[in-house]
Amino acid sequence: MKIAIIGAGWAGLAAAIRLREHGRAPTVFESAAIPGGRARSVDDVNMGLIDNGQHLMVGAYTATLDLMNALRPETDEAALLNRLGLHLESADESFRMKAPNWPSPLHSLAALLGARGLTFHDRIGALRMMISLRLSGWRAPSLSTVEQLLKSHRQSERICRLLWIPLCLATLNTSPEQSCAQLFLNVLRDTLDAPGHHSDLLIPNTDLTALWSGVAADQLDMRYRHIVRNIAIDEDHVMVDSEPFDACIVAIPPYAVKRVLHVTSNRDALTELLHMLDQFDYRAIATLTLQLSRTWHLPHPLLLLKEDHARGHYGQWVFERAHAKGPTQLAVVISDAQDFLKHDRDQFVRSIAEQIGEQIGRRMPSRYGPMPEIMHHRLIVEKRATFAAVPGLSRPRTKTAWPRMYLAGDWTDTGYPAVLEGAVRSGLQAADELLATL
Ligand SMILES: Cc1cc2nc3c(=O)[nH]c(=O)nc-3n(C[C@H](O)[C@H](O)[C@H](O)COP(=O)(O)OP(=O)(O)OC[C@H]3O[C@@H](n4cnc5c(N)ncnc54)[C@H](O)[C@@H]3O)c2cc1C
Known part of the structure; x- marks a missing residue:
């Protein structure tokens, strides 16, 4: 059985490695000359290997950590990642929040209560909000923004400026007045209201490609510098630029999916998918x-x-x-x-x-x-x-209306904003679903 994976970002590579673990030998098409997608190394003439962007991970990235450890069993985690406890601090020291080594969620509540730079009123307000959100099962009112959520919980201007807005921007990359409250709460839930080490901050200790994507790619059949332009599906095949495959996982961003997808069957599903892709900003x-x-x-x-x-x-x-x-x-x-x-x-x-x-x-x-x-x-x-992690965005599932085609990527319906862990989980899920149908 021939399986194609389009895109060698963290989603596509996670899918490829899962298929490989199950004895399949997928072919991975990647337009760039190196793996990693939006989380990759860049060779700088003066500085050597740097990253295209500084990435921060958290202990809640369990699927990513498992994948990394499975691919690099001989390497100690400390050689790959600098693991710090929950500790946020401003450069000028005016704000500092550090969790003690206590069971979760007490550690994060204690961090809030002991934070430097906040007034008693700020801390109690934050504590109240966290307890209330926990009791509500971390549910935000439908279509609400992070700004509305913070207002409804009467968070002071100071704590918003020092803590909530930086966290919102760091996790959702979307301003609080535009960003989806529910996605923000999903991140808080899985980092703060979870086993204590899920809120650990993990800073890569190597360049990004060396972390795992380079190791993964070395084990796969990679077609670098191949920009896929046409994916067509018929009853028996998926044609990737006219090369027949039995199935494919499309792990490229929404704007790229729209360009390459040329299917003629199941028009209603296609219209629905294209409409979803158009909604992404x-x-x-x-x-x-x-x-x-x-x-x-x-x-x-x-x-x-x-x-x-x-x-x-x-x-x-x-x-x-x-x-x-x-x-x-x-x-x-x-x-x-x-x-x-x-x-x-x-x-x-x-x-x-x-x-x-x-x-x-x-x-x-x-x-x-x-x-x-x-x-x-x-x-x-x-x-x-x-x-843009805005409220009301409908994100497609990995399983599509075409049994031979699956989607993967941080933008699929992962429950997370655009983050590495979402990308990896979507890739693993797409591969598992494909394996289940074989
Ligand atoms: C600067 C920056 C900082 C970030 N910081 C963080 C962070 O701190 N923490 C965090 O969790 N997340 C962070 N992210 C988000 C994270 O990088 C992404 O969520 C993740 O890399 C997405 O992976 P993906 O596989 O879904 O998509 P991509 O990485 O976009 O992979 C898609 C791949 O498909 C390829 N491709 C596209 N079109 C075609 C085509 N037609 N044919 C063949 N190949 C094609 C692309 O070249 C790419 O390699 C950051 C992102 C950036 C850019």
Whole structure:
């Protein structure tokens, strides 16, 4: 039986590996020259291997972690991921929230109650909201936005600014006034109201492709640099650019599915699917990787930054890329970003450097000193980094009306916003469904 997988992002590769585990040998078509899709390494002339975007995972990414461990049984998790407990802190130290080593969900409630930078009123308000959401089974009113949810639970301006809005942007990449409250709650439920280690923060300790997608691809029949242009389905086959297969898993983003799908059977289902694909809108993420002239450790591997757009202080998070060889590398992340590539690049980089230096300098100048000079930088703006996680979006299931075709990707009906774990779970599910029909 010949099976095609279109797209070698985390969804397509997860599907391919699951099929391989069951004795199948799928062919993976990928338009790029390397695997990983939106979570991949980029070879920079000056800095070596960097990532297309800094990725943060959490302990709740169980399917991804299982896959990674199965593919790299000989490698200790610590070599791949820097696992930190639930600990969020701003660069200038004005906000800090750290969970004690207590059973869940007490650890997250204690983190809120002990948070620095919040008033007694903020903390009690947050605690009340968390308890009330837990009692309601983490259900948000239908079609409500994160902003409406926070308002209905009377969250103060301060806690929204310091905690909820950064979390919303980091997880949904969509502004709180537009983003879907239910997707936000699904993330909170699975990280905070789950076994304690599910709220751990996991920062890749290698470049993204080395994490697992490169290892997976080495075990598969890969067709790189092949842009699939036509998928047609008849009773007996799926034709991928005129090559016959018995079945396929289409693991490319919605706008790409729309372009390649040329089916003639089951017109009603096709109209419905195309309508769903049309509803997706996209949001950008910008990542600025900085190579400093010498070692300069951040106080914590990831820090929240205070924004001030009037001064060009656009950075939202700064990460220390611990695995980078040589002097310190930092990655600054801007979610729901504009197209910063249009800006004066040098001024943009200078302003971000000023933002980091100034905010960390507010801690203990004698300990951290001024931020070292920037030797090299690379700004990558992924314009369609994620789909806009708005309320009321109907997302297709992996199983389609065509028995030979399955869908996979972070945009399918995973219950999550566009995240790595959603992509992996969708790929595994599509593969399991396909295997079940064989
Ligand atoms: C900058 C950035 C930061 C992010 N940060 C985080 C984070 O911190 N945590 C998190 O969980 N998630 C994060 N995400 C989201 C995460 O990267 C995605 O959810 C995930 O990578 C999606 O995987 P996928 O397999 O569904 O899709 P994709 O990665 O888009 O894979 C689709 C693949 O199909 C290929 N393709 C497309 N069209 C064709 C065609 N016609 N023929 C052949 N191949 C084709 C593409 O080249 C691509 O490789 C981030 C994303 C970006 C861009």
